[in-house]
Amino acid sequence: MTDTSNPGGGEGPAAARPRNGKQATTIYDIAELAGVNPSTVSRALSTPGRVSAKTQKRIEDAAAELNYQVNVFARALPTGRTRTIGLIVSDITNPAFFDVIRGAGTAASDHDYTLMLAESAESAELELTAARRLLATVDGLILASPRLADSEIQQLAAQKPVVVVNRNVEDVASVVADTDAGVADAIRHLATLGHRHIAYVAGPDRSWMSKRRWESIKARSDWSGIEATVVASGVPTVDGGRRSAAAVREGSATAVFCYNDLMAIGLMRELQAAGVRIPEELSILGFDNIFGSDFTTPPLSTIKSPLHEYGAGALRYVLDALDKGASDRAMPSLKTELVLRGSTGPAPA
Amino acid sequence: MTDTSNPGGGEGPAAARPRNGKQATTIYDIAELAGVNPSTVSRALSTPGRVSAKTQKRIEDAAAELNYQVNVFARALPTGRTRTIGLIVSDITNPAFFDVIRGAGTAASDHDYTLMLAESAESAELELTAARRLLATVDGLILASPRLADSEIQQLAAQKPVVVVNRNVEDVASVVADTDAGVADAIRHLATLGHRHIAYVAGPDRSWMSKRRWESIKARSDWSGIEATVVASGVPTVDGGRRSAAAVREGSATAVFCYNDLMAIGLMRELQAAGVRIPEELSILGFDNIFGSDFTTPPLSTIKSPLHEYGAGALRYVLDALDKGASDRAMPSLKTELVLRGSTGPAPA
DNA sequence: TGGCAGCTGGCAACCAATTGCAAAGGAACC
DNA sequence: GGTTCCTTTGCAATTGGTTGCCAGCTGCCA
Numbered sequence: 001m002t003d004t005s006n007p008g009g010g011e012g013p014a015a016a017r018p019r020n021g022k023q024a025t026t027i028y029d030i031a032e033l034a035g036v037n038p039s040t041v042s043r044a045l046s047t048p049g050r051v052s053a054k055t056q057k058r059i060e061d062a063a064a065e066l067n068y069q070v071n072v073f074a075r076a077l078p079t080g081r082t083r084t085i086g087l088i089v090s091d092i093t094n095p096a097f098f099d100v101i102r103g104a105g106t107a108a109s110d111h112d113y114t115l116m117l118a119e120s121a122e123s124a125e126l127e128l129t130a131a132r133r134l135l136a137t138v139d140g141l142i143l144a145s146p147r148l149a150d151s152e153i154q155q156l157a158a159q160k161p162v163v164v165v166n167r168n169v170e171d172v173a174s175v176v177a178d179t180d181a182g183v184a185d186a187i188r189h190l191a192t193l194g195h196r197h198i199a200y201v202a203g204p205d206r207s208w209m210s211k212r213r214w215e216s217i218k219a220r221s222d223w224s225g226i227e228a229t230v231v232a233s234g235v236p237t238v239d240g241g242r243r244s245a246a247a248v249r250e251g252s253a254t255a256v257f258c259y260n261d262l263m264a265i266g267l268m269r270e271l272q273a274a275g276v277r278i279p280e281e282l283s284i285l286g287f288d289n290i291f292g293s294d295f296t297t298p299p300l301s302t303i304k305s306p307l308h309e310y311g312a313g314a315l316r317y318v319l320d321a322l323d324k325g326a327s328d329r330a331m332p333s334l335k336t337e338l339v340l341r342g343s344t345g346p347a348p349a
Numbered sequence: 350m351t352d353t354s355n356p357g358g359g360e361g362p363a364a365a366r367p368r369n370g371k372q373a374t375t376i377y378d379i380a381e382l383a384g385v386n387p388s389t390v391s392r393a394l395s396t397p398g399r400v401s402a403k404t405q406k407r408i409e410d411a412a413a414e415l416n417y418q419v420n421v422f423a424r425a426l427p428t429g430r431t432r433t434i435g436l437i438v439s440d441i442t443n444p445a446f447f448d449v450i451r452g453a454g455t456a457a458s459d460h461d462y463t464l465m466l467a468e469s470a471e472s473a474e475l476e477l478t479a480a481r482r483l484l485a486t487v488d489g490l491i492l493a494s495p496r497l498a499d500s501e502i503q504q505l506a507a508q509k510p511v512v513v514v515n516r517n518v519e520d521v522a523s524v525v526a527d528t529d530a531g532v533a534d535a536i537r538h539l540a541t542l543g544h545r546h547i548a549y550v551a552g553p554d555r556s557w558m559s560k561r562r563w564e565s566i567k568a569r570s571d572w573s574g575i576e577a578t579v580v581a582s583g584v585p586t587v588d589g590g591r592r593s594a595a596a597v598r599e600g601s602a603t604a605v606f607c608y609n610d611l612m613a614i615g616l617m618r619e620l621q622a623a624g625v626r627i628p629e630e631l632s633i634l635g636f637d638n639i640f641g642s643d644f645t646t647p648p649l650s651t652i653k654s655p656l657h658e659y660g661a662g663a664l665r666y667v668l669d670a671l672d673k674g675a676s677d678r679a680m681p682s683l684k685t686e687l688v689l690r691g692s693t694g695p696a697p698a
Numbered sequence: 699t700g701g702c703a704g705c706t707g708g709c710a711a712c713c714a715a716t717t718g719c720a721a722a723g724g725a726a727c728c
Numbered sequence: 729g730g731t732t733c734c735t736t737t738g739c740a741a742t743t744g745g746t747t748g749c750c751a752g753c754t755g756c757c758a
Contacts, residue, residue, distance in 0.1 A: 026744055037708045042746055052706060072485050073425040074744030078713045082486075092450050092466075093640060098442045105468065109475070114482045117441075117466035119454065126458070133463050136421050137431075137486070265644060291442060295614060297646035375714055386738045391716060401736060423714030427743045 025066040033062040045070070076137075084114045085318055086134035086141045087311075088127060092119040094236070094262065095291035096307060100144050100165060103311025111319055113139075122235075124148055131156055140318035143167075144310070145209065161321035163314040167208045173321070175314045175331055176209075179216045179287075182303035182336030186257075186285060187220040189338065194347035195255045195283065196226055201244045201267060202233035203259030210236075210259045213287060217257055229253070234263070241266025245274070254282060254347040261286035261293045261302055268296060268343060279345030289339050298342025306334045374415040382411040394419070425486075433463045434667055435483035435490045436660075437476060441468040443585070443611060444640035445656060449493050449514060452660025460668055462488075471584075473497055480505055489667035492516075493659070494558065510670035512663040516557045522670070524663045524680055525558075528565045528636075531652035531685030535606075535634060536569040538687065543696035544604045544632065545575055550593045550616060551582035552608030559585075559608045562636060566606055578602070583612070590615025594623070603631060603696040610635035610642045610651055617645060617692065628694030638688050647691025655683045 027041040034041065036055060043050040044059040051059070062068075076082050087104050089097040101117065108115040118134055120127030124147040131148070135141055140161035146153060150169050156162050157172045164174040190198060200217055203210035214230060221228035232247035234240035241263030248256055248267060258264035264286030268278055278284055278298060286293060289304035313331060376390040383390065385404060392399040393408040400408070411417075425431050436453050438446040450466065457464040467483055469476030473496040480497070484490055489510035495502060499518050505511050506521045513523040539547060549566055552559035563579060570577035581596035583589035590612030597605055597616060607613035613635030617627055627633055627647060635642060638653035662680060 024744095028744080038745080039709075039747075040707055042744095043707085046746080050706085055706080069485065071426075071744050073422045074713095075746080076422040076713095077420075077426060077715085077744080078746045080713090093444070093447045095442070095444070095640075101441050101468065102470065105470070109478075114479070115467070117468070118464065119450065119466070121451065121454070129458075130463070136418065269644070291444075292641035292644055295618075295641055295644040373714095377714080387715085388717075388739075389737060391714095392737090395716080399736085404736080420714050423743090424716075425743095426714080426745090427716045429743090 024071070025068045026071070027068075029066055030059060030062045030068055033066065034058045046075075081139055082137060083112065084116055084138045085315060086116045086118065086131075086138035087144065088118045088120060088130055088134065088141070088146065089144045090120050090127065090147050091122050091145075094260075096260065096262075096288040096305075097144055098291060099307035100311040100314075103308035103313075104142060104315040105311070107312040107315040111315075113315075113319070115315075120147065122147065128152060135160055139322055142311075142314045142318060144314075145207075147206070161318045163317050165310050165314050173317055173331070175310050175317070175334070176212075177305050177310070177334035177336050179213055179303070179336050180220070182305075182338050183213070183216040184220050185338035186301075186303055187217070187224050187226065189340065189344070190255050190283065191224045191226060193255075193283070193345065196347070197253045198226055198228050198255045198257065199231040199248060199251050199253035200228065201241065201248065201256060201258045201263055202230050203236045203240075203263070205233060207236070207259070213257070213259065231256075233259075236260050236263060238262050238266035238269075241268075242270040245270035248282075249274075249276075255285070255344065256282060257285045257287075259287065261288045261290045261300060264300055264302070264343075265293065265296055268300070279343050281348055283344040283347075285344060287336075294341060296343075301341045301344040302339050304337045304339045306336075309334050373420070374417045375420070376417075378415055379408060379411045379417055382415065383407045395424075430488055431486060432461065433465055433487045434664060435465045435467065435480075435487035436493065437467045437469060437479055437483065437490070437495065438493045439469050439476065439496050440471050440494075443609075445609065445611075445637040445654075446493055447640060448656035449660040449663075452657035452662075453491060453664040454660070456661040456664040462664075462668070464664075469496065471496060477501060484509055488671055491660075491663045491667060493663075494556075496555070510667045512666050514659050514663050522666055522680070524659050524666070524683070525561075526654050526659070526683035526685050528562055528652070528685050529569070531654075531687050532562070532565040533569050534687035535650075535652055536566070536573050536575065538689065538693070539604050539632065539696075540573045540575060542632070542694065545696070546602045547575055547577050547604045547606065548580040548597060548600050548602035549577065550590065550597065550605060550607045550612055551579050552585045552589075552612070554582060556585070556608070562606070562608065580605075582608075585609050585612060587611050587615035587618075590617075591619040594619035597631075598623075598625075604634070604693070605631065606634045606636075608636065610637045610639045610649060613649055613651070613692075614642065614645055617649070628692050630697055632693040632696075634693060636685075643690060645692075650690045650693040651688050653686045653688045655685070658683050 027038045031038040031041045040051055041059050044056050072082060085108055105115045116134060116138055118130040120130055127147050135156060142163050144165040146164060153169045153172055162172055164172055166176060168174050198221060200214050202214060218228050231251045232244040234243055236259055241258060244267055258267055264284050268284050272278060276282060286300050286302040289302045293300040293302055376387045379390045380387040389400055390408050393405050421431060434457055454464045465483060465487055467479040469479055476496050484505060491512050491514060493514040495513060502518045502521055511521055513521055515525060517523050547570060549563050551563060567577050580600045581593040583592055585608055590607060593616055607616055613633050617633050621627060625631060635649050635651040638651045642649040642651055
């Protein structure tokens with residue numbers, strides 16, 4: 001006896017009403033109780049000022065008495081609006097997204113919107129499915145570090161407002177922090193400590209951000225007269241960092257930047273397991289300043305991103321695009337910052 | 350010029366159609382192209398076998414040609430179904446939920462459902478708002494470690510299928526692992542190491558799970574002739590663990606269980622900062638085996654929960670309740686397991 | 699007191715599907 | 729070839745709001 005077959009006779013679809021058997025109240029019930037037309041109820045409830053104060057009050061009282069809740073589907077059908085914004089993160093297990101989510105979440109409820117979260121488990125295919133499904137039911141979409149192709153993102157952005165976080169896609173709004181500020185401080189710091197050769201363990205080849213970080217490192221190193229090389233690249237996880245250990249040891253760098261903290265932690269632990277002392281023999285730096293990056297021994301030095309602002313800024317941008325129609329709002333300029341902890345030290349003699 | 354005022358004349362609500370200006374295709378367009386009635390299109394697309402193979406093909410071809418996408422709102426309006434399940438976690442920054450989310454997510458896509466995620470940032474008020482909003486648009490709801498009152502949860506469960514993870518609420522389905530298995534192993538292990546007095550740092554007073562864990566510890570300690578006491582309780586975060594350090598030092602226990610890994614990590618770090626050697630002077634154990642619990646020095650010994658199965662089991666349960674109407678499916682029995690790492694050692698002499 | 703403008707509220711069409719009922723079509727059987 | 733029965737399809741009502749248009753009412757001013 002499934003819900004869909006519902007042989008129970010002419011009482012309409014059972015699934016549409018609450019389990020308790022009572023009909024959900026509609027604006028028609030309110031209209032009857034208040035002695036007005038349903039259209040007036042609709043206006044009273046969604047277009048403030050359109051009806052007289054007296055009628056407004058009568059309708060609000062009736063609505064309260066009947067414990068009315070709008071049917072979001074019925075409202076969305078003609079308007080297409082749901083007061084809901086979607087956020088897709090590429091990997092829910094990456095703590096870097098915590099603050100992005102929190103930032104977007106609080107910004108959403110500040111504006112009486114609801115945030116819908118989805119994750120793609122690092123799979124471009126899953127991400128596309130999730131994005132398409134979400135886009136059908138939300139007013140706008142935020143993609144945090146998406147794995148999708150540029151063209152796919154552009155296609156999504158052609159339908160509803162889309163903002164990309166931590167990546168640049170032509171003709172699509174994006175929120176990206178200025179990596180240069182933090183990197184400059186870090187390189188200056190390393191130079192002071194006597195490092196003359198640094199390495200970069202890159203993220204995924206397709207990662208725009210990984211490339212961006214390398215460019216920044218390279219430029220600043222050149223400027224400081226330090227030699228910089230990419231020694232490896234891999235998946236942006238603890239395990240990916242572990243697997244880069246061999247390549248790091250083969251090189252002659254005395255300090256290593258990793259694409260993110262996850263990789264830095266993996267690298268550090270793998271090297272320590274092999275007897276390498278951090279930071280005496282090698283300095284290690286990550287990016288993002290994620291949860292757990294201070295759990296390690298030594299705690300990780302890292303370049304912090306304003307992750308909370310990523311989320312909040314992206315959400316506000318989507319809302320603006322929704323209101324103004326145009327998406328010409330300037331993104332706030334976001335700065336990265338060096339966080340010095342124990343994984344960096346003087347270059348070995 | 351907002352969308353809602355839309356003075357642009359008689360072309361209908363602009364927001365309802367895609368930005369590119371073309372109407373979204375409907376079953377009416379398909380009906381026209383295929384030369385059949387819209388109702389036949391509806392049946393072909395959602396009730397397999399209801400129309401002849403020939404017509405089916407014709408309709409599918411037409412749908413493909415027009416690049417048809419169902420309008421989820423229009424479908425949900427008469428049916429009340431969205432093929433969507435909601436999952437609310439009390440704290441997205443708690444890595445314990447990673448696997449719950451992943452488990453529910455994969456189980457959902459296995460059944461062609463979409464998972465909608467929301468978080469309540471440890472606030473009961475936000476949680477209630479999120480739950481109500483979500484419940485309006487999903488077919489069923491999973492609450493992971495909810496902060497809501499029992500009565501509020503029961504109220505939600507009266508409307509649509511609801512499953513609670515990591516908590517027991519009367520008349521509401523719940524997924525809870527048997528903590529006893531892991532605790533028994535842990536206490537036996539501690540007894541072997543010579544510990545005669547253990548302490549428990551509890552979670553929030555309102556946490557059902559914290560109470561459950563303590564009962565288990567107490568029962569097993571009694572059985573092994575070990576003295577067990579609750580020395581503190583607090584918020585289930587790293588910081589909460591830190592703040593319990595003083596109470597722990599005042600006691601005479603040689604081994605401490607913490608309500609979860611987060612607290613255990615906080616406690617350990619605070620004690621280490623004060624010069625206490627772990628595990629030489631004190632053994633520490635957590636619960637959950639979260640991401641990062643092996644980053645610490647020493648890595649944390651903990652009692653692992655089958656978090657992935659929590660999520661998957663809860664989701665399957667909701668789906669079953671949706672199909673069968675009744676919710677008499679037996680929950681799988683889930684076992685906890687001791688994970689020994691470096692934070693436990695022989696009792697000091 | 700008459701004319702005009704501005705508010706209010708009602709009517710009805712519309713959004714895009716689903717589904718009960720009934721008619722039409724086809725196959726099988728006598 | 730006619731009847732019966734089952735399958736396939738069409739018709740139209742329904743889901744619950746939103747909104748353009750219009751009519752009636754009120755108030756203001758002359």
